[in-house]
Amino acid sequence: EDQVTQSPEALRLQEGESSSLNCSYTVSGLRGLFWYRQDPGKGPEFLFTLYSAGEEKEKERLKATLTKKESFLHITAPKPEDSATYLCAVPPRGGSQGNLIFGKGTKLSVKP
């Protein structure tokens, strides 16, 4: 069964304390891995798409990397405004485009 598992469930950091979030997946023939950010009371906001092992993408303090079994979202010197839930998702094998399997997310809290 296609599956996405994220860890940790929750992460508390001090401002400036770098860390990484993990997303492991079990789906054959990966057709992209998506990272989203979700703020309370809002819809998921797209961050990155990664397609192949070794690929990296960056946006401000965030960098996403991909291997054959997992993806990492590295957060460098986070600020309080980076606090959110970060979701990882993959299209299921044979699924229609945009039909995504989501992980349960990592809730990140950054304290000043």
Add this chain to the structure above:
Amino acid sequence: DTAVSQTPKYLVTQMGNDKSIKCEQNLGHDTMYWYKQDSKKFLKIMFSYNNKELIINETVPNRFSPKSPDKAHLNLHINSLELGDSAVYFCASSTGQGNTEAFFGQGTRLTVV
């Protein structure tokens, strides 16, 4: 302009009622979706739809039905609402071509009492 917009943002209703949630996208996308986010914040696909094909997640009760008057709109009708239907419902859209990302609306929080 909001890319994917849903109305209403909040919906409180009694068990047994029938309700609808509207969704519109102005991105020119071909494919639209409905997702459900439960109390544990777990986001699951309910439907994906383009002008050719409706794909229904087999776990979705048939009390739920998507209706698309045109390519830019996908409404969600729910009949005979149950307490367990309480959740946040998100509409999303994508180009439907290649491995493209989906863009989400702000969500509709449905509470069934």
